[in-house]
Amino acid sequence: MLTIVLNGCAIWQATTMPKQLQDRQIIVTLSEDKRSSWLAIDSELKQRYALQVVGEFPLTSIQVNCLVYRVPDNQSVSDVIAHLKTDQRIQLVQQNQVFAGLRSQAGDAYAALSYAPKMLGVDDAHQVSTGKGVSITVIDTGADKNHPDLKGQVEVTRNFVEGGEASFSQDKHGTAVLGVISARADDGVGIYGVAPDASIAIYKACWYEDANSRALCSSWTLAKALDAAINASSRVINLSLNGPADELLKQLITTAYQRNSVIVAAANEHSDQPGFPASMDKVIPVLAAGPDGHVAKPVWPSTLKLFAAPGIEILTTAPRDGYDFVSGSSLATAHVSGVAALMLQFKPELTPEQLRSALVSRKMVEKSELASVNACAALKRFGCSSRLSLNSTTVVHFFI
Template identity: 45%
Template sequence: MRWALLVALLLALAGCASAPTAPAGADADMQARSDRFVVVAVANPLQRLPSRAGTSLSSYGGTPRYTQGEQAARVLADVARRHQLREAAAWPIPVLGVHCVVFEIAPDASRDAVLAALAQDAQVQLAQPLHDFEPLATDAPGVRYDDPYLPLQQGFLALGVPQAHRLSTGRGVHIAVIDTGAQTDHPDLNGRAIALHNLVDERPAAALAERHGTEVLGLIAATGNNGQGIVGIAPDARLSLYRACWYGAANGRARCNSFTLAKALVAVLASDARVINLSLGGPDDPLLTQLLQQLLRQGRSVVAALPADGLRRGFPAGVPGVISVAATGQADGAAPLQAPGRDVLTLQPGGRYDFASGSSMAAAQVSGVVALMLSAQPALDGPAIAHLLTGAEGRPWTAQQLLALGKAAPAGRQTAAHNFR
């Protein structure tokens, strides 16, 4: 009920970067043996070439104008020589003023010892492990559906989305999803203009019909009123999928790492996406945190899945300003923001439908709700959205109280219930 009240209230109120480069085979090595690699950043003091005046979200997608400077090249060569490192991938991140390199450590070296030495190196601005991350979903029993059945979308109905769609379907809002690949020609996504970016390997992104990304895209934006399947929260939003995670052959689980996620975040910084969905989690990561903070400073909304223990920590859920979402009932309801995340009907590769569980699914639905809000109120920014969703008072309201509160509150300061059920 609170979801329906919240959505009704909210809708009634109605730099540049160069692409990373890696030697052939380096990406596969990093994916298979991440514990043998470190991420190092050094200052890259370059002057930006003249560009058009003014800055806005729509201007972020301009042509890259940065390369590795001579000073950074010399420093990195010295660092590699002193610490016996071999370059595996490198790319400038102009928004942070650094040049990043993924180095492979010597075969007989301890990564902890190498990182400790790098931390004492005055020429190094950042040194960290090549962290691994994973999508935060759990597999559901193998009940599968071949035919559309909207009544099974209990989370969708609990959110009051059918009512909200009378006012907004997410049109005009760009959502960036950083995840695994997805079946973008699924019957419930077929025909949608989805920009695809494979940042893991050289394979065509359109050919990678992976499960987790398909589930997340389906919840956010499955096509409505097409006579089949399910309906997404924001079926008219514009979508970009950044494949930064992949499925391992050994255990069948999806993984990401610091390098692939950094590439995705840099690419999103060069886009006009206003909503970024990160249904994944892992340890604190200094480089990824800096990139995410840059997105937040630009007023974008970043929605992340809360770890299974329900604690707001690690990357990305622990980064201040991120809208961190738990599955309803996760960690005894201790999380500040919850959404349906148990046995949620969504899309599966092969043109199928099935249930999925986890905070990944909860975060995807909240990303859809954020798109509805932005479509109805384009002037809202990330902090205003976060305030509305988390609710400063955090107490339940009746429908009349919510509507009266929303109408009386100044723009960007509306208050909403904090626990979505």
């Protein structure tokens, strides 16, 4: 059940999970070159496996049509998937998986309370770049775009969750991420974002089951949001979320990368794997660092080139005109997305791989693949103004 509370009173409730997050669902993709057979294939699959159609949507960026079925309770989901994988007419079949946001509960009025801008060298970087004109798509929950520090900062909002519009402006996770990236600067209100002049789109693909739960997304909702971001030619895609390996999302992220999008994703240091999509080599995977530069050592052996940015006790925006201290690699991811926008304003021709390489300011631990992120240092690599100072660079290291 989802409950929206205003001034201590429940103002909206939903007792059913959105259809995109319900269980026992599989996604079947059919390629464009088989369009003439789509209806016949659908009819045959429903009859042979007693499948119930619960959704259908195109992903034009990768030229497929997606059919979402519910597998009956008396059948094994894995067995049905195994059978469908032998059908040569089907491009891909997988379970509709669940992903979660990585947030733990924990000249602007509150700017002095935030260590992140200094740690990232943002104050100096803003002398030459504020992310102006760089498109960032935040794929997350909804967000309070009318918050005093966010009003006028969001150019596009879209909802990909059934019934998600009702709670869009009350969603905590997206509001927190948005504040880190794009809170207005020098307006005398609250905080300021890393890239306050970026062109922001927020796509709601995640949903709260109840007031105390994590934000949840699915393969279905994320695929539609990624497809929209690719078709909009977004330069930066922020994925402050994490979950199981997903072949459909992998195809979309690879396509986004090939079309020059920088994809930034949260890594999960508290799991036995970094999680997906952080594990992809096309993605910039980010861990959370604290104000003292410490990063929790992942429990998984690292074969990734990991990045660290402020993510512990970050002061950011909260729904209903509020502010809160929030922790998690979701916030660290948002910081890196903002830095990417600063770099792309200054040097628009950067490819995703060139930008990723330029983000590495120093190794943080001998023999580690963990690299700190500093906006000032990254911009100076491209011959940026000598006015920029590197005095704010913070050494980040594993906390063991």
